[in-house]
Amino acid sequence: xxxxxxCGMGFGSSMVLRMTIxxxxxxxxxxxxxxxxxxxxxxxxxxxxxxxxxxxxPLLKDKGVPILEIKNYxxxxxxxxxxxxxxxx
Amino acid sequence: MHSESWIxxxxxxxxxxxxxxxxxxxxxxPVTTEELARRYQRSDRSxxxxxxxxxxxxxxxxxxxxxxxxxVWLEDTPEAKLTLRHQWSAVQGTxxxxxxxxxxxxxxxxxxxxxxxxxxxxxxxxxxxxLRTIYADMDRADLWLAxxxxxxxxxxxxxxxxxxxxxxxRQAAFRLLLAACGWTASNDAGNEGxxxxxxxxxxxxxxxxxxxxxxxxxxxxxxxLRWNPASEMRFGSWWAKVALYGAVTCQRIRLGYPVDxxxxxxxxxxxxxxxxxxxxVAERLEQMLSLTWSEEEVIALALHMLGAYPNLHLxxxxxxxxxxxxxxxxxxxxxxxxxxxALGMRLGADEELFRGLAFHVKPMIHRWLLxxxxxxxxxxxxxxxxxxxxxxxVVAAQFLERVFGQPLAAAEVGYxxxxxxxxxxxxxxxxxxxxxxxxxxxxxxxGIGTGKILQSRIGASVTNLQVVDVLDQSRVHQAPxxxxxxxxSTVELHDAPVPHIVVNPLLPTEDERRLQRWVTEVTGGPxxxxxxxxxxxxxxxxxIQQTCQVGDERAVREExxxxxxxxxxxxxxxxxxxxxxxxxxxxxxDVLTEECVQVRARAERPDDVVDLAGxxxxxxGAVEPGYVSAMKSSLAINGPYMVIVPGIAILHARPEDGxxxxxxxxxxxxxxxxxxxxxxxxxxxxxxxGAIDHEAHLQALSDLMRLLAxxxxxxxxxxxxxxxxxxxIIRRVTA
Numbered sequence: 019x020x021x022x023x024x025c026g027m028g029f030g031s032s033m034v035l036r037m038t039i040x041x042x043x044x045x046x047x048x049x050x051x052x053x054x055x056x057x058x059x060x061x062x063x064x065x066x067x068x069x070x071x072x073x074x075x076p077l078l079k080d081k082g083v084p085i086l087e088i089k090n091y092x093x094x095x096x097x098x099x100x101x102x103x104x105x106x107x
Numbered sequence: 108m109h110s111e112s113w114i115x116x117x118x119x120x121x122x123x124x125x126x127x128x129x130x131x132x133x134x135x136x137p138v139t140t141e142e143l144a145r146r147y148q149r150s151d152r153s154x155x156x157x158x159x160x161x162x163x164x165x166x167x168x169x170x171x172x173x174x175x176x177x178x179v180w181l182e183d184t185p186e187a188k189l190t191l192r193h194q195w196s197a198v199q200g201t202x203x204x205x206x207x208x209x210x211x212x213x214x215x216x217x218x219x220x221x222x223x224x225x226x227x228x229x230x231x232x233x234x235x236x237x238l239r240t241i242y243a244d245m246d247r248a249d250l251w252l253a254x255x256x257x258x259x260x261x262x263x264x265x266x267x268x269x270x271x272x273x274x275x276x277r278q279a280a281f282r283l284l285l286a287a288c289g290w291t292a293s294n295d296a297g298n299e300g301x302x303x304x305x306x307x308x309x310x311x312x313x314x315x316x317x318x319x320x321x322x323x324x325x326x327x328x329x330x331x332l333r334w335n336p337a338s339e340m341r342f343g344s345w346w347a348k349v350a351l352y353g354a355v356t357c358q359r360i361r362l363g364y365p366v367d368x369x370x371x372x373x374x375x376x377x378x379x380x381x382x383x384x385x386x387x388v389a390e391r392l393e394q395m396l397s398l399t400w401s402e403e404e405v406i407a408l409a410l411h412m413l414g415a416y417p418n419l420h421l422x423x424x425x426x427x428x429x430x431x432x433x434x435x436x437x438x439x440x441x442x443x444x445x446x447x448x449a450l451g452m453r454l455g456a457d458e459e460l461f462r463g464l465a466f467h468v469k470p471m472i473h474r475w476l477l478x479x480x481x482x483x484x485x486x487x488x489x490x491x492x493x494x495x496x497x498x499x500x501v502v503a504a505q506f507l508e509r510v511f512g513q514p515l516a517a518a519e520v521g522y523x524x525x526x527x528x529x530x531x532x533x534x535x536x537x538x539x540x541x542x543x544x545x546x547x548x549x550x551x552x553x554g555i556g557t558g559k560i561l562q563s564r565i566g567a568s569v570t571n572l573q574v575v576d577v578l579d580q581s582r583v584h585q586a587p588x589x590x591x592x593x594x595x596s597t598v599e600l601h602d603a604p605v606p607h608i609v610v611n612p613l614l615p616t617e618d619e620r621r622l623q624r625w626v627t628e629v630t631g632g633p634x635x636x637x638x639x640x641x642x643x644x645x646x647x648x649x650x651i652q653q654t655c656q657v658g659d660e661r662a663v664r665e666e667x668x669x670x671x672x673x674x675x676x677x678x679x680x681x682x683x684x685x686x687x688x689x690x691x692x693x694x695x696x697d698v699l700t701e702e703c704v705q706v707r708a709r710a711e712r713p714d715d716v717v718d719l720a721g722x723x724x725x726x727x728g729a730v731e732p733g734y735v736s737a738m739k740s741s742l743a744i745n746g747p748y749m750v751i752v753p754g755i756a757i758l759h760a761r762p763e764d765g766x767x768x769x770x771x772x773x774x775x776x777x778x779x780x781x782x783x784x785x786x787x788x789x790x791x792x793x794x795x796x797g798a799i800d801h802e803a804h805l806q807a808l809s810d811l812m813r814l815l816a817x818x819x820x821x822x823x824x825x826x827x828x829x830x831x832x833x834x835x836i837i838r839r840v841t842a
Binding site for chain 2: 025026027028029030031033034037038053057071072073074089090091092093094
């Protein structure tokens with residue numbers, strides 16, 4: 019299972035996203051690799067789930083994997099709500 | 108007559124004739140043909156053939172073979188016989204070894220080319236040895252085949268048979284030919300087909316040669332290779348090896364054993380320049396030999412071309428990234444991405460590293476796929492002294508191993524580490540002082556890697572030495588050396604045009620000091636002393652003045668200068684240790700200093716907010732003014748996604764947009780500004796940061812997250828009236 023956190027440049031927001039994702043995964047006891055990417059290279063990356071903002075989501079639609087649109091990057095509740103249904107039990 | 112020549116004469120005989128010669132030399136009585144036949148379990152007739160051959164060989168020697176009814180013996184003067192025996196006993200071991208090797212080679216040639224199982228009795232005639240000896244030979248053949256990736260199946264009532272991939276089998280046949288020719292002999296072939304054939308005829312047992320290749324194929328292959336000007340540039344040994352391999356391939360195709368390339372990544376080979384060359388060679392061969400080469404055969408030939416010579420550089424191409432083929436670009440960029448990801452560096456942006464690896468990686472991948480091993484004498488040193496570079500190379504190797512599904516040899520990893528090491532040195536290289544600079548040319552044996560790393564080592568640790576170019580040994584004399592003061596070389600040079608010194612390419616401390624001393628000596632020393640030593644001059648003079656009555660001040664100062672010049676090499680500041688640079692963990696409050704916080708500012712548009720937060724970083728000297736405009740254009744291009752939490756915008760651009768150090772600023776706004784975010788507007792806290800890579804700012808970012816997740820603390824920050832208050836809140840949250 020690979021989760022890709024995507025932002026504009028791959029240095030800031032996606033790192034924040036990754037940390038939120040990782041702490042949610044830890045809470046749920048699920049093991050998965052979390053990678054970060056900027057929007058440009060994200061198009062070439064493979065992933066099982068993509069987590070990003072509402073703006074970037076449409077740009078990644080054609081990758082054919084579930085895309086989570088996150089409003090508050092540090093809100094674990096929001097993340098858990100959106101991510102949990104997609105994770106293997 | 109020289110001992111070498113008569114020994115060569117004897118060695119050219121079949122093994123049994125050699126044994127008879129040895130026996131005759133040791134006895135004074137005649138021995139009959141019948142007796143010899145009985146002893147060697149052979150017919151009288153085959154013994155007589157041996158004796159005839161022996162008699163011919165003896166014509167060039169100071170002994171004569173006499174054959175009478177009473178038997179045969181060697182006739183000579185006692186002195187001659189003694190000399191012969193003396194010389195013979197000295198090489199006896201070698202000769203017996205040679206006979207055993209010949210049996211082994213014959214056995215291998217049979218095993219490699221016979222699809223059916225072979226029983227020992229069948230080969231007895233070809234090997235001219237007893238059954239027991241052949242069983243022992245079979246054991247040796249088993250070992251040899253195993254070390255070449257093949258398996259010898261041996262079963263009673265079945266015989267022995269080689270099992271393995273056709274590609275590996277050919278590779279083994281090729282290796283057998285090379286072993287027989289001797290590696291050095293194949294170097295001498297130049298690129299003359301006839302010369303190569305002569306060498307093969309001279310060194311390879313005709314029996315082995317017949318089984319492995321056709322002479323006409325070898326000549327045709329040589330012509331096909333010559334026809335392409337690209338091959339002219341290759342080294343003689345490369346050329347000879349490809350020709351030999353091609354001839355083996357022709358024979359196998361003709362006999363109906365096609366190569367089976369099921370390795371999934373072999374397809375990537377179609378992008379290499381070697382593949383297009385192999386296509387041309389194959390077309391040419393088809394015309395000359397009316398032999399059809401399938402595409403798989405062409406790929407196999409390309410594989411061999413890539414693997415046959417480790418440092419495959421076409422003239423001039425190393426300087427030009429545009430000449431890299433897609434194959435190399437593709438693998439290197441993916442490899443560097445993996446390294447950057449794992450180490451949090453941006454080595455991928457280092458063009459020199461990219462180029463160096465690209466030229467290295469292609470032959471390496473193919474050596475690897477073919478199972479060709481190389482040596483690396485520097486391996487231990489690289490591991491010890493350049494741990495981070497080695498680690499980077501290991502990460503790169505792990506990426507390749509995942510793709511190709513097999514482990515990569517440490518020697519290969521070590522060579523990659525040389526390139527990474529040079530790149531790391533470039534990152535930490537200190538700026539060079541231009542005054543009193545000595546211009547140096549770095550010369551290495553041939554590979555690009557060692558020269559490059561030496562260049563970087565010099566740049567990082569030797570003051571006053573500026574490397575103007577890196578050349579391989581063979582091009583020293585062609586290079587314009589007028590602008591060069593000295594040569595620093597990794598190999599001994601003859602007739603160097605300017606003074607030169609030989610050092611270890613990794614420049615260990617003692618070499619570094621030796622080099623520094625030498626440079627000072629050769630160039631007559633700089634006028635004054637620089638760096639750490641210069642700073643000592645004045646305090647020393649003052650110290651002397653405090654305790655002594657200085658008579659001639661100028662003389663004392665000159666004496667101090669002279670002394671400092673001598674010790675200057677020992678006072679060079681070592682480049683910052685790689686580990687300590689990396690291990691420093693920056694917390695949020697390490698980078699968000701008081702001067703970088705502003706409370707209750709006023710702004711109308713998003714750009715004003717970026718200006719406010721960016722200004723703080725510029726004033727702190729942490730970023731270039733250009734970084735602020737880069738943040739603005741990022742906002743314009745990527746949209747307001749950076750408002751990642753309600754009311755809070757995280758502003759940043761890329762490290763290369765002008766970041767000097769990891770930094771952060773925080774601005775609270777009296778009135779919220781709308782960024783256009785659907786959910787999180789308006790923004791009343793802006794946090795700007797600058798990263799230098801993917802990693803160094805992560806702890807600070809993690810602290811920031813804790814702050815962003817703490818609604819209470821955020822409310823308190825919004826209300827804070829002083830920067831001190833803001834920092835207090837953050838200190839509490841991130842503690």
